[in-house]
Amino acid sequence: EEVFFDENGDGPGRYDVLNVQGNPNDPDNQLHYVQVGTWSTGKLNLNISAIRFFSDQRPFEQINVRRFCSDSCPTGYIKKYTDEERCCWKCLSCGDAIVLDEVTCFTCPPG
Numbered sequence: 280e281e282v283f284f285d286e287n288g289d290g291p292g293r294y295d296v297l298n299v300q301g302n303p304n305d306p307d308n309q310l311h312y313v314q315v316g317t318w319s320t321g322k323l324n325l326n327i328s329a330i331r332f333f334s335d336q337r338p339f340e341q342i343n344v345r346r347f348c349s350d351s352c353p354t355g356y357i358k359k360y361t362d363e364e365r366c367c368w369k370c371l372s373c374g375d376a377i378v379l380d381e382v383t384c385f386t387c388p389p390g
Contacts, residue, residue, distance in 0.1 A: 292319075293317070294319070296314065296318060297314055297315065349367050356378075357382050357383060
């Protein structure tokens with residue numbers, strides 16, 4: 280592996296990505312850290328199948344994860360994103376307009 284330093288004389292950041300997990304076989308239900316990935320030189324590598332949620336010890340890909348903020352909009356509505364977070368939105372009705380895409384209503388010109 281190549282060794283290098285940035286303009287400040289610092290080596291590249293390298294991090295282990297840890298997931299706090301319980302052990303269902305442990306009667307004391309002690310929590311422990313499990314390495315589920317790494318971050319090095321701007322690249323994230325995750326072992327998705329190793330990730331567990333505290334309340335559900337199934338592998339990540341077996342869990343039906345919902346958006347934590349907003350549900351899907353019904354037909355005829357568009358997403359109006361909040362300023363704070365890109366994953367949160369309110370559903371707005373397009374009324375008589377056509378839904379052009381998930382964030383745009385389009386009103387046809389007369390004639």
